[in-house]
Amino acid sequence: xxxxxxxxxxxxxxxxxxxxxxxxxxxxxxxxxxxxxxxxxxxxxxxxxxxxxxxxxxxxxxxxxxxxxxxxxxxxxxxxxxxxxxxxxxxxxxxxxxxxxxxxxxxxxxxxxxxxxxxxxxxxxxxxxxxxxxxxxxxxxxxxxxxxxxxxxxxxxxxxxxxxxxxxxxxxxxxxxxxxxxxxxxxxxxxxxxxxxxxxxxxxxxxxxxxxxxxxxxxxxxxxxxxxxxxxxxxxxxxxxxxxxxxxxxxxxxxxxxxxxxxxxxxxxxxxxxxxxxxxxxxxxxxxxxxxxxxxxxxxxxxxxxxxxxxxxx
Amino acid sequence: xxxxxxxxxxxxxxxxxxxxxxxxxxxxxxxxxxxxxxxxxxxxxxxxxxxxxxxxxxxxxxxxxxxxxxxxxxxxxxxxxxxxxxxxxxxxxxxxxxxxxxxxxxxxxxxxxxxxxxxxxxxxxxxxxxxxxxxxxxxxxxxxxxxxxxxxxxxxxxxxxxxxxxxxxxxxxxxxxxxxxxxxxxxxxxxxxxxxxxxxxxxxxxxxxxxxxxxxxxxxxxxxxxxxxxxxxxxxxxxxxxxxxxxxx
Numbered sequence: 001x002x003x004x005x006x007x008x009x010x011x012x013x014x015x016x017x018x019x020x021x022x023x024x025x026x027x028x029x030x031x032x033x034x035x036x037x038x039x040x041x042x043x044x045x046x047x048x049x050x051x052x053x054x055x056x057x058x059x060x061x062x063x064x065x066x067x068x069x070x071x072x073x074x075x076x077x078x079x080x081x082x083x084x085x086x087x088x089x090x091x092x093x094x095x096x097x098x099x100x101x102x103x104x105x106x107x108x109x110x111x112x113x114x115x116x117x118x119x120x121x122x123x124x125x126x127x128x129x130x131x132x133x134x135x136x137x138x139x140x141x142x143x144x145x146x147x148x149x150x151x152x153x154x155x156x157x158x159x160x161x162x163x164x165x166x167x168x169x170x171x172x173x174x175x176x177x178x179x180x181x182x183x184x185x186x187x188x189x190x191x192x193x194x195x196x197x198x199x200x201x202x203x204x205x206x207x208x209x210x211x212x213x214x215x216x217x218x219x220x221x222x223x224x225x226x227x228x229x230x231x232x233x234x235x236x237x238x239x240x241x242x243x244x245x246x247x248x249x250x251x252x253x254x255x256x257x258x259x260x261x262x263x264x265x266x267x268x269x270x271x272x273x274x275x276x277x278x279x280x281x282x283x284x285x286x287x288x289x290x291x292x293x294x295x296x297x298x299x300x301x302x303x304x305x306x307x308x309x310x311x312x313x314x
Numbered sequence: 315x316x317x318x319x320x321x322x323x324x325x326x327x328x329x330x331x332x333x334x335x336x337x338x339x340x341x342x343x344x345x346x347x348x349x350x351x352x353x354x355x356x357x358x359x360x361x362x363x364x365x366x367x368x369x370x371x372x373x374x375x376x377x378x379x380x381x382x383x384x385x386x387x388x389x390x391x392x393x394x395x396x397x398x399x400x401x402x403x404x405x406x407x408x409x410x411x412x413x414x415x416x417x418x419x420x421x422x423x424x425x426x427x428x429x430x431x432x433x434x435x436x437x438x439x440x441x442x443x444x445x446x447x448x449x450x451x452x453x454x455x456x457x458x459x460x461x462x463x464x465x466x467x468x469x470x471x472x473x474x475x476x477x478x479x480x481x482x483x484x485x486x487x488x489x490x491x492x493x494x495x496x497x498x499x500x501x502x503x504x505x506x507x508x509x510x511x512x513x514x515x516x517x518x519x520x521x522x523x524x525x526x527x528x529x530x531x532x533x534x535x536x537x538x539x540x541x542x543x544x545x546x547x548x549x550x551x552x553x554x555x556x557x558x559x560x561x562x563x
Contacts, residue, residue, distance in 0.1 A: 072444065073453055076448060094475050095456075095457060095472075095473070095475045096474075098457075099444065099454070099456045099457070100444075102439075102440070102442075102448070103444045103445070103447065103448040105410070105441070106413060106444070106445035106448035106449050109410075110410070110527065110528060111408045111409060111528065111529060111530055112409070112441050112445075113530055114438065114440060115438070124533070128438065129341070129436065129437050130326070130332045130435070130436060132538055133332050133333070133334075133538065134332060134333075134334045134341050134535050134537065134538070135535070135537070135538055136532050136534070136535050137535075137536075138531060139530065139533055140530055141528035141529070141530070141531075144528055176451075176453075178452065178453045178484040178487075179453040179482075179483050179484075180481060180482045180483075181479075181481055182469065182480040183479070184476065184477065184478070184480075185477050185478040185480075186476040187476070195475065199562075231493070234494075235494065240477065241459065241473045241477070242473075242474075242475060242476060242478075247438070248433070248492075250475065256557070266331060273538065273539075273541065276562075277557075277560055278541070278544075281553075291543065292541045294541075294542075294544035295545055295553060295556045296545070296546045296547070297546070307550045308553065311550055311551075312554075312563070
């Protein structure tokens with residue numbers, strides 16, 4: 001039997017959808033017994049949400065004032081202490097999980113497996129390397145826990161049809177004070193979340209300016225879509241970093257992805273290869289984005305995008 | 315601050331489109347251009363700027379890799395690092411073993427700061443910096459986009475999924491560099507000449523007394539699934555029609 005500990009991601013109040021995707025991955029491991037750990041200052045509501053996730057046996061709620069913010073150096077010793085008796089410890093491949101899980105693995109004296117995209121056996125997994133240009137099947141060593149992050153775009157969130165027991169627990173671990181939270185500057189947006197949206201409209205360098213990027217926002221609003229961007233557009237300062245899609249930004253899997261004025265560098269394509277339908281609008285008919293697009297339109301975005309926006313509004 | 319240690323990994327250049335060998339035994343790396351991992355270049359640039367502001371006295375570049383990784387260390391010296399250390403190994407090391415090697419060097423050099431790239435673009439692990447911080451028992455500030463120092467503390471802004479997070483850490487600490495921390499400088503020819511005279515120590519991995527961590531074993535490699543080539547439409551009407559056909563509008 002595989003005893004699997006899933007580390008829940010949350011913002012202090014709500015469970016992040018990445019957790020339901022980690023549970024989906026955990027369910028693919030043979031004979032899973034899945035427990036979700038919620039580390040928070042007061043994690044009652046989050047634990048209740050986690051208990052609804054399909055396939056979860058129990059939720060372990062670890063309330064501690066030190067857990068108000070997800071500081072890896074504070075959480076890692078607690079996760080490592082709780083991991084005793086588990087065969088697998090999984091976290092999401094989000095900035096939360098990528099910060100935390102290597103620290104957990106190192107404390108447990110094991111290597112970490114990054115970005116599980118499929119489960120091939122109890123200790124055998126597939127993961128992307130070289131910006132997704134190759135897929136490697138790796139086998140984790142026997143007799144030590146598998147500590148891994150789950151590539152969220154490879155999994156669909158499990159249903160919320162469960163009512164697993166919630167068990168409050170205290171964990172004994174020495175917590176450092178050398179790392180202190182100061183502030184978060186979050187992009188305030190009424191639009192859908194980029195990582196979980198069914199539709200995403202992304203803009204690239206061809207937009208030319210922050211003002212012109214409004215065209216992307218207007219189209220996204222007409223479609224009820226989230227907004228993304230290429231690295232070039234973020235580096236140029238048109239939009240903030242949290243909108244970046246690609247190898248070093250967000251890896252997403254919407255049903256519909258519109259790439260507008262994006263040439264399609266391999267680093268960008270690796271962030272969208274699981275999208276259902278990719279639409280490309282670019283004035284360069286030779287742009288690599290057209291090689292992966294399901295629907296392509298060669299044209300000037302400054303004409304096409306307003307026309308498309310108006311057509312969708314009416 | 316006294317010393318800054320910077321990790322440089324030798325990787326396939328980011329412009330190379332790597333291919334999986336037809337027998338699935340690995341990725342073709344023979345004869346391809348090799349470079350400093352771009353995130354490590356950003357890490358080095360940050361260390362140099364800190365030193366140039368007078369906030370540190372020495373920048374040491376470190377690589378764990380084959381003999382040829384001296385090329386990347388020489389490039390690091392040409393960018394402005396003061397000296398270099400190559401921990402020489404024929405076999406690629408896993409992230410935890412690399413972190414243990416870096417910790418051994420940390421114990422020998424006692425730096426106030428270690429900066430590495432947030433991930434290497436070959437294995438895309440995103441682990442080594444966090445692992446070093448863990449086994450060193452020191453703070454980590456991963457995915458840094460801005461760093462400021464105040465005595466024995468640093469304030470670091472981090473790129474996270476919802477935006478930017480700012481934390482304060484005590485030194486010594488590990489910082490991992492994200493894309494927008496800075497834009498690395500270009501190396502000038504006179505600097506390449508000067509770099510040849512800078513010290514580069516080579517330590518065989520066996521001399522460090524580091525325990526190799528239990529490694530993940532790569533069983534096979536395959537190319538990614540290819541998407542089918544789609545259709546081209548002529549205008550907005552055609553685009554809307556195609557999306558309606560797919561049930562997306």
